Amino acid sequence: MTSINTIADLPDLAAPAAKRKRTDEIVDAIKRMIVEHGLEPGDRLPQERELMAQFEAGKSTVREALKGLEVQGLIRVRTGPGGGAFIERMSExxxxxxxxxxxxxxxxxxxxxxxxxxxxxxxxxxxxxxxxxxxxxxxxxxxxxxxxxxxxxxxxxxxxxxxxxxxxxxxxxxxxxxxxxxxxxxxxxxxxxxxxxxxxxxxxxxxxxxxxxxxxxxxxxxxxxxxxxxxxxxxxxxxxxxxxxxxxxxxxxxxxxxxxxxxxxxxxxxxxxx
CATH class of the missing domain: 1.20.120.530 (GntR ligand-binding domain-like)
Structure with missing residues (x-):
């Protein structure tokens, strides 16, 4: 199982023609990260604090983005010791x-x-x-x-x-x-x-x-x-x-x-x- 601890190598978010919600931008960036790093089900995303620093976003914004990914079935958020956001495989x-x-x-x-x-x-x-x-x-x-x-x-x-x-x-x-x-x-x-x-x-x-x-x-x-x-x-x-x-x-x-x-x-x- 692999784990990504940094996403500094990701390209900066391009400025969209129309104003988008910050959470939507973060969701898209995390999706790109999953693809570019070849993350598979069970792999862990960077910790919440690292995502906040990477995207210069507050805790509530990052959590809303993670919740959006969870609703889409792309990640699963676990709480407690050893918790975090983990890649999920969406079923057909x-x-x-x-x-x-x-x-x-x-x-x-x-x-x-x-x-x-x-x-x-x-x-x-x-x-x-x-x-x-x-x-x-x-x-x-x-x-x-x-x-x-x-x-x-x-x-x-x-x-x-x-x-x-x-x-x-x-x-x-x-x-x-x-x-x-x-x-x-x-x-x-x-x-x-x-x-x-x-x-x-x-x-x-x-x-x-x-x-x-x-x-x-x-x-x-x-x-x-x-x-x-x-x-x-x-x-x-x-x-x-x-x-x-x-x-x-x-x-x-x-x-x-x-x-x-x-x-x-x-x-x-x-x-x-x-």
Whole structure:
């Protein structure tokens, strides 16, 4: 484990065009320090007193900057003997949670998500061709086996629909492009978390999976052949079909809600008339 005791070799903070908070400047400088010194999870940042001297900032300002880094998941502050600020590795789940929070009030729709999936999923699948191995193919086959039959109950139905998305998560794991893989897995998580999707997944609607499963089996075969062009074409068609299927289920759910609302209003009026 390494520890940095001085940051005197860091470049001076450039004066920004617009006035920024001093804490934001310090946060950015510490981020640069982490990268430039190759700090890894578990490594200690300079002590608070050293940071105060380096940035000519007060204790409260430095502590606010450290708190900001901790909220971002980049460091962990320990108190007591042997304490200090230590580098943390942000988990993918935490990063996705932060992004989900940003989109929470954005009125995100199924169509919004599939507008990106239709572009990115074919790319990530084609990229995964070079790295996926027999273990990966076996995992994909095992996932398909989860939903290649009718569910016995509501719990299995939910499990199957989550597994349908997990298939694509495994494909993304074998991409050499971490940004592309993360984005695809994030979109898959949005579909799991989006309220309208959860409502759809819980409905006892018959799901015609045969076409989707055939697409996935064709995809596996094309990946085995390392035929990137075929992989992209198959995944593109699969995403287009999946989007239409989800939109149809959403429309069906909304029609049912409107029908139930109308019936409820009719019953209320009759009750008042009595």
């Amino acid at each position: 789940g935490r990063a996705m949670s932060l992004l989900s929070n940003f989109l929470f009030a954005k009125d995100l729709s199924i169509a919004n998500i599939y507008a990106m999936r239709k572009v990115l999923e074919p790319l990530v699948a084609a990229d995964a061709v070079e790295l996926i191995d027999e273990t990966g193919f076996q995992r994909l086959g095992e996932i398909i086996a989860i939903y290649d039959h009718e569910p016995a109950d509501a719990q299995e139905r939910w499990h199957q629909r989550m597994a349908e998305l997990d298939f694509h998560g495994v494909v993304a794991e074998y991409s050499s492009n971490p940004a592309l893989a993360f984005t695809c897995r994030f979109l898959q998580r949005l579909l799991k978390d989006l309220t309208v999707c959860q409502d759809i997944y819980q409905q006892p609607e018959p799901v015609l999976r045969s076409s989707g499963i055939q697409h996935q089996r064709d995809l596996i075969a094309a990946m085995r052949r390392k035929d990137k062009q075929a992989v992209q074409a198959i995944m593109t068609e699969h995403m287009q079909e999946a989007e239409q299927h989800m939109l149809d289920l959403q429309a069906r759910l909304e029609d049912r809600f409107l029908e139930e609302t109308r019936h409820g209003a009719t019953r209320s009026r009759k009750a008042v008339a009595r």
